[in-house]
Amino acid sequence: MSNPAEWKSDNQRNEEDLSSDSNGKKPQKLRRYDSLDIESAKVGGSHGHGFQQAASWAVILQLAFQSIGVVYGDIGTSPLYVYASTFPGGIKHSDDIVGVLSLIYYTLTLLPLVKYVFIVLRANDNGNGGTFALYSLxxxxxxxxxIPNQQAEDRDVSNYRLELPSTRLGWSSKVKSALEKSRAAKFVLLFVTMLATSLVIGDGICTPCISVLSAVGGIKAATPAMTEARVVWISVAILVLLFSVQRFGTDKVGYTFAPIICVWFSINAGIGLYNFVKYDPTVIKAINPWHIVGYFRRNGKEAWVSLGGVVLCITGTEALFADLGHFTVRSIQISTCTVTYPALILAYSGQASYLRKHPLDVSDAFFKAIPSPIYWPVFAVAVLAAIIASQAMISGTFSILQQSLSLGCFPRVKVVHTSAKYGGQVYIPEINFILMLACVCVTLAFRTTEKIGNAYGIAVVFAETITSSFMVLVMILIWKKHIILVITYIVVIMSVEVTYLSSVLYKFPHGGYLPVAFATVSMTVMYIWNYAYRKKYYYEMDHKVSPDQLREIAANTNLCRIPGLAIFYSELVHGIPPIFEHYAANIPALHSVLIFVSYKSLPISKIPPEERFLFRRVQPKELYVFRCIVRYGYTDARDEEEPFERTLAERLKAFVREEFWIDSMRQKNKEDSIEKEAEASEEGIKNGDEDRDDPATQGAEGVNNEELEEEMAVLDKAWRGGVVHLMGENEVVAGKGSGIGKKILIDYGYSFLRKNLRQSEKVFDIPHRRLLKVGMTYEL
Known part of the structure; x- marks a missing residue:
């Protein structure tokens, strides 16, 4: 929130900007702030990534510990079912185990470790990850x-600017130019972004089902009384409990889960090392990738089909990136390299050693390989770890949906920020409930891990392939890497993912359709909302109230001004929305001060508080009508500690003070010659810090203090008169002559979503007692 001390320092900075340079050689040109740039120009701006760079090692290690409980549960429980999914028909040759282990070694090394931990995490957006973060970059x-609400002033936000390589590669510029000129390419990028987001949601549905079912199913190996039906219903009960605790937030959930996952990784590493030494240490030869070639030679098509099981060893990898906003790059790198990766390598090696001696146990390899004295303790930890495994994709789903919501690609839902310390930790109640219902239905319908595994792989590999495609564009357009490095990434990383994708698509008829169905539903919702959002915005742009119309409205003798301050909300950032004219025609009364507020989301993660508000006065001055744009990043919280209206009023006062000071400086410089201006400016710099307290009220010559005090008095009186929140209730319909497709999208699809999801005043926490809605129909 603003305070007088902040206003003073801001004005002093601007005074220095408007004065001569430090050498007194050449006076700087005075700028008239007649656009919405007065606030954004005040901060010199750092290119830092906020929390990502500011975190101390103590905080990084703390977050590294938390990340173990949130990020790695999914990939950490993969040893429960990988070998069973890879060999559904049994092991035909002993060397096939070594071939599969070699595949697991190099898959874990290339994709989670090299690709995500050391490459993709670097492409974060001010510390936030996910497909929308790449899209925003x-x-x-x-x-x-x-997104139709771009402004030139947005590029003045310190976090908006990117630190780019100084060299410009010609082919990089050509690719950039081709993308900018192609409207089809822009639609494809947005479409693919929505698809990847939808696939991660599908992954978030499959993960809890397969993890919990595989862990609970282990009890069948100990007692025949545990039937499949009982396993299914126990799994359902656990899933309901898991989603019920999400409201407590990632912070508390992470601290609760991290010790359990640490124990789980320790058990996996210990049992793996024990089995490796006891049964067959020669499986270490799987480090030689030639065994992969031998595996494919022996099995042909069956080996290719089995890749759909091998790829399950990297399930949850996308959560490394999607959950980045909850943690930091360094914390995830530390936890992956020191805990997750070594433990998984030992776990898979130990199971491979056991299966070399007991190939018939492949369908239940994990539980069969547990030494009998510790079976029940390990089983208990396995169930707990499977429950936690779901947390990674659930948290990732919340994060990416928050991003898509802020960028106009998802209907309005309430985003709850569950941690005052870490801004990226969020919880979405509606989505949590929908995910819970979907998980319960999938568990009851599929009932076995084998069927869910067929569905699971498609969501995992498809989402990772899309991320790699975006990374290629980032390497070309933003990092400007040499073509050799880009080709190397495609050959080494993307070729592996495409191979796995071809295998999992083979299982589409056997359950693979499930995540595709979920993705289709999610994409339909996103597309309908984004389509109507863009159409509605362009309609308001075409029908906005012009300055001449506003003066006519204000000059209307039937229109009276009543005490108070009115805040009129609109999504339009380039003018006054048409609904205002509709309001004035039906209610011939305006409050003494009127502010048109537009909430705007920028394609960056965070906006510094001092750069959030942009003001502009609507002429003529005596109308006391202002436009304000409140800018948010897609991870910024909108439920401020102080009431929004108070923050807005104080920022407005700061704007008016600064506007008066700038006007006075302009007037003064018009009257003086260039030489006198240079001398006066140099003298002002020398004496400014000693003689000034607040330049807006007592510093520069020519300031009409009486006029400023009168302006402040009007604002204070309006504040004391009460604040009223005015919001447009727009009925959106397809215009006459629209095609059948457009009518279905707008009249039925968008209308259904808008009526059944959270309304704007609930999202922005607007007080109901002082809310007035104005209805109007938009024909798009």
């Missing part, structure tokens, strides 16, 4: 976005 560097 591309939109900021190239004009490929379809």
């Amino acid at each position: 591309l939109c900021r560097h190239a004009k490929v976005g379809l």
Whole structure:
């Protein structure tokens, strides 16, 4: 929130900007702040990544510990079912085990470790990850976005600017130019972003089902009384409990889960090392990738089909990136390299050693390989770990949906920030409930891990392949890497993912359709909302109230001004929305001060508080009508500690003070010659810090203090008169002559979503007692 001390320092900085340079050689040109840039120009701006860079080692290690409980549960429980899914028909040759282990070694090394931990995490957006983070980076560097509310002033936000390599490769510029000129390419980028987001949601549904079912199913090996039906219903009960605790937030959930997952990784590493030494240490020869070639030679098509089981060893890898906003790059790198990766390598090696001696146990390899004295303790930890495994994708789902919501690609839902310390930790109640219902239904319908595994792989590999495609564009357009490095990434990383994708698609008829069905539903919702959002915005742009119309409205003798301050909300950032004219025609009364507020989301993660508000006065001055744009990043919280209206009023006062000071400086410089101006400016710099307290009220010559005091008195009186929140209740319908497709999207699809999801005043926490809605129909 603003305070007088902040206003003073801000004005002093601007005074220095408007004075001569430090050498007194050449006076700087005075700028008139007649656009919405007065606030954004005040901060010199650092290019830092906020929390990501500011975190101390103590905090990084703390977050590394938390990340173990949140991020790695999914990939950490993969040893429960990988070998069983890879060999559904049994092991035909002893060397096949070594071939599969070699595949697991190199898959874990190339994709989670090399690709995500050391490459993809670097492509974060001010510390936030996920597909929308990559999309936002591309939109900021190239004009490929379809979000219609861009402004030139947005690039003055310190976090908006990117630190780019100084060298410009010719082929990089050509690719950028081609993308910017192609509207089809822009639609494809947005479409693929929505698809990847939808696939991660599908992954978040499959993960809890397969993890919990596989762990609970282990009890069948100990007692025949545990039937499949009982396993299913116990799994359902556990899933309901898991989603019920999500409201406590990632912070508390992470601290609760991290010790359990640490114990789980320790058990896996210990049992793996024990089995490796006891049964067959020669499986270490799987380090030689030639065994992969031998495996494919012996099995042909069956080996290719089995890749759909091998790829399950990297389930949850996308959560490394999607959950980045909850933690930091360094914390995830530390936890992966020191805990997760070594433990998984030992776990798979130990199971392979056991299966070399007991190949018939492949369908239940994990539990069969447990030494009998510790079976029940390990089983208990396995069930707990399977419950926690779901946390990674659930948290990732919340994060990416928050991003898509802020960028106009998802209907309004309430985002609850569960940690005051870490801004990226969020919880979405509606989505949590929908995910719970979907998980319960999938568990009851599929009932076995083998069937769910067929569905699981498609969501995992498809999402990772899309991430790699975006990374290629990031390497070309933003990092400007040499073509050799880009080709190397495609050959080494993407070729592996495409191979796995071809295998999992083979299982589409056997359950693989499930995540595709979920993704289709999610994408339909996203597309309908984004389509109507863009159409509605352009309608308001075409029908906005012009300055002449506003003066006519204000000059209307039937229109009276009543005491108070009115805040009129709109999504339009380039003018006054048409609903205002509709309001004035039906209610011939305006409050003494009127502020048109537009909430705007930028394609960056965070906006510094001092750069959040942009003001502009609507002429003529005596109308006391202002426009304000409140800018948020896609991870910024909108439920401020102080009431929004108070923050807005104080920022407005700061704007008016600064506006008066700038006007006075302009007037003064018009009257003086260039030489006198230079001398006066140099003298002002020398004496400014000693003689000034607040330049807006007592510093510069020519300031009409009486006029400023009168302006402040009007604002204070309006504040004391009460604040009223005015919001447009727009009925959106397809215009006459629209095609059948457009009518279905707008009249039925968008209308259904809008009526059944959270309304704007609930999202923005607007007080109901002082809310007035104004209805109007938009024909798009």
